[in-house]
Amino acid sequence: MKLTLRVWRQKNADADGAMSTYEVDGISPDMSFLEMLDTLNEELTLEGEDPVAFDHDCREGICGACSLVINGDAHGPERTTTCQLHMRSFKDGDTIDVEPWRAAAFPVVKDLVVDRTAFDRIIQAGGYVSVPTGSAPEAHATPVPKPDADLAFEHAECIGCGACVAACPNGAAMLFTSAKINHLNVLPQGAPERETRVLDMVAQMDDEGFGGCTLAGECATACPKGIPLSSITGMNKEWLRATAKGAGR
Amino acid sequence: MARTVWDSTVGKKTVMAVSGLIMLLYLVAHMLGNLKIYFGALEFNEYAHWLRTMGEPLLHYEWALWVVRVVLVVAVVAHAVSAYQLSRRDIKARPSKYVHKKARASYATRTMRWGGIILALFIVWHILDLTTGHVHSGGFEEGKPYQNVVDTFSTWYGNVIYIVAVLAVGLHIRHGFWSAAQTLGVGSRTRDRALKGLANVLALLLTIGFLAVPVGVMTGVVS
Structure with a gap:
C-alpha cells in the first residue's frame, strides 16, 4: 500500500x-x-x-x-x-x-505525544481502596453479587488511554473518571471510601481543567474498551448521593 | 476537597437539570393553556383572567401568578448562568481544534448553546409582545389576550419569530430532557430507550401544541 x-x-x-x-x-x-x-x-x-x-x-x-x-x-x-x-x-x-x-x-x-498525568492525579484523589496489608483474606469473607462483579469488571476494563477526552467536544474526562469510580464504588471493598472517592475524584477532575459533560456521547463511541455512556450517569448518581449525605463536609 | 454544588461541574449540571425541568413543566402547562384559544375569545380571555385570580380567596389577586413568575425567573437565570459558566469552561478545555473535522454528536446536541440563546432572546420579545405590549403590532389591550394573539400572528415577523423559537424549544428539549435524566442519575441502560422516547414525545407534543396557535390564526380558524 x-x-x-x-x-x-x-x-x-x-x-x-x-x-x-x-x-x-x-x-x-x-x-x-x-x-x-x-x-x-x-x-x-x-x-x-x-x-x-x-x-x-x-x-x-x-x-x-x-x-x-x-x-x-x-x-x-x-x-x-x-x-x-x-x-x-x-x-x-x-x-x-x-x-x-x-x-x-x-x-x-x-509531535503526537501528550502529557496524560492529569489522569494519574485523578486516580490519586480516590481511585484506590484502602486495605490492611498482611495475610490474604479468606476469599469467601466478602461475597460480591454476580451482577455487581460484572458491572465492576465492565468499568475496570478502562485502560486510561484518554480517547474519551480526545473525542469529547468539551475535552471532558467524565467517562474515564466515572469508569474508575463505578468500578470501585459497586464493590464491598470500595464501600468505606464510596462517598469521598466520588467527591474527591470529581473535584480533581475539575481542577485539572477538563470540561463538563454535555451528553454528546462521543466518548463512549470512541472508547476502545466499550465503557458505556451510562457510566457517567452512574457517577452523577454517586456524586449526588454523596453530596446529599454531606460527605464532602 | 469539599466542594459546594455550584463549584463542581457535576453540581452545576444538576442546577441546569433541575431548572430545566421546572421550565419544562411550565411549558407543558403553558402549551395546554394556549390551546384554549380554540374554544373562542370568551373562554380564552376568562382563562387568562383566572391565571390572575388563581388561589383566591386564600391568596391576593395575582399572587399565585407572581409566585410562578419568580420561580421561572430564578430557573431561567440559574439555567443561563450555569450554561454560560459551563460553556466557558468547555471551550477552554478544548483550546485547539482538530485539523481533520468531523460532524460530531446529533443536531439537537450541537445546537443546545445557540438554541438556548435564541430562546432567551425570544422570551424577552414574547413578554414585551404579549404581556406588557411594548413591541405589540396591533393596539395592545390588557385583559384581551385573544385579540392580542391574533394581532401578533397576523404579522409575518410575529409568525417567523415564534415558529423559529418553538422549533428551537423542541430541539432543546429533545436533548435536554434526556440529558437531565442522566445528570440526575435516573438514567440506566434498561431505561435509556424509554427516556429517549419520552424526550422525543415531549419535544414533539410541545412543538405541535405551540405551533397550533399561529397555524390557527394563519388558517383563519382563530380570528
Whole structure:
C-alpha cells in the first residue's frame, strides 16, 4: 500500500505545531498502524530527519499508552486501540491525518505525544481502596453479587488511554473518571471510601481543567474498551448521593 | 476537597437539570393553556383572567401568578448562568481544534448553546409582545389576550419569530430532557430507550401544541 500521511509535528510543548505531509510506500495491510509509523520513522531517520514521536507500550491493546486521532477519530476508524488497528482498515492511496489528543488538560509534549498525568492525579484523589496489608483474606469473607462483579469488571476494563477526552467536544474526562469510580464504588471493598472517592475524584477532575459533560456521547463511541455512556450517569448518581449525605463536609 | 454544588461541574449540571425541568413543566402547562384559544375569545380571555385570580380567596389577586413568575425567573437565570459558566469552561478545555473535522454528536446536541440563546432572546420579545405590549403590532389591550394573539400572528415577523423559537424549544428539549435524566442519575441502560422516547414525545407534543396557535390564526380558524 502507498499512503499519504499528514502528521502533526511540534518540536516541544512551547513550540507552534503544524501538519507535515509524508509519503510511505510498501505498507502491508497486515501491519498495525504503529508499525506503519515505525516504517515512516525508519525512513525519516535514514534521511537524517527527526522521527515522529508517538506513545506506545504493550502493543496488544491493554496498556492504554498508544493514542493518536486518526482522520478525526480517537484510535482511528475501528473500535480498538491504535496498536490493534491494522492497515487493512485503509485503502491504497489514502490520505491519513494523524493528530495528537486535543485537550487543555493534555498538553502536547512533542509531535503526537501528550502529557496524560492529569489522569494519574485523578486516580490519586480516590481511585484506590484502602486495605490492611498482611495475610490474604479468606476469599469467601466478602461475597460480591454476580451482577455487581460484572458491572465492576465492565468499568475496570478502562485502560486510561484518554480517547474519551480526545473525542469529547468539551475535552471532558467524565467517562474515564466515572469508569474508575463505578468500578470501585459497586464493590464491598470500595464501600468505606464510596462517598469521598466520588467527591474527591470529581473535584480533581475539575481542577485539572477538563470540561463538563454535555451528553454528546462521543466518548463512549470512541472508547476502545466499550465503557458505556451510562457510566457517567452512574457517577452523577454517586456524586449526588454523596453530596446529599454531606460527605464532602 | 469539599466542594459546594455550584463549584463542581457535576453540581452545576444538576442546577441546569433541575431548572430545566421546572421550565419544562411550565411549558407543558403553558402549551395546554394556549390551546384554549380554540374554544373562542370568551373562554380564552376568562382563562387568562383566572391565571390572575388563581388561589383566591386564600391568596391576593395575582399572587399565585407572581409566585410562578419568580420561580421561572430564578430557573431561567440559574439555567443561563450555569450554561454560560459551563460553556466557558468547555471551550477552554478544548483550546485547539482538530485539523481533520468531523460532524460530531446529533443536531439537537450541537445546537443546545445557540438554541438556548435564541430562546432567551425570544422570551424577552414574547413578554414585551404579549404581556406588557411594548413591541405589540396591533393596539395592545390588557385583559384581551385573544385579540392580542391574533394581532401578533397576523404579522409575518410575529409568525417567523415564534415558529423559529418553538422549533428551537423542541430541539432543546429533545436533548435536554434526556440529558437531565442522566445528570440526575435516573438514567440506566434498561431505561435509556424509554427516556429517549419520552424526550422525543415531549419535544414533539410541545412543538405541535405551540405551533397550533399561529397555524390557527394563519388558517383563519382563530380570528
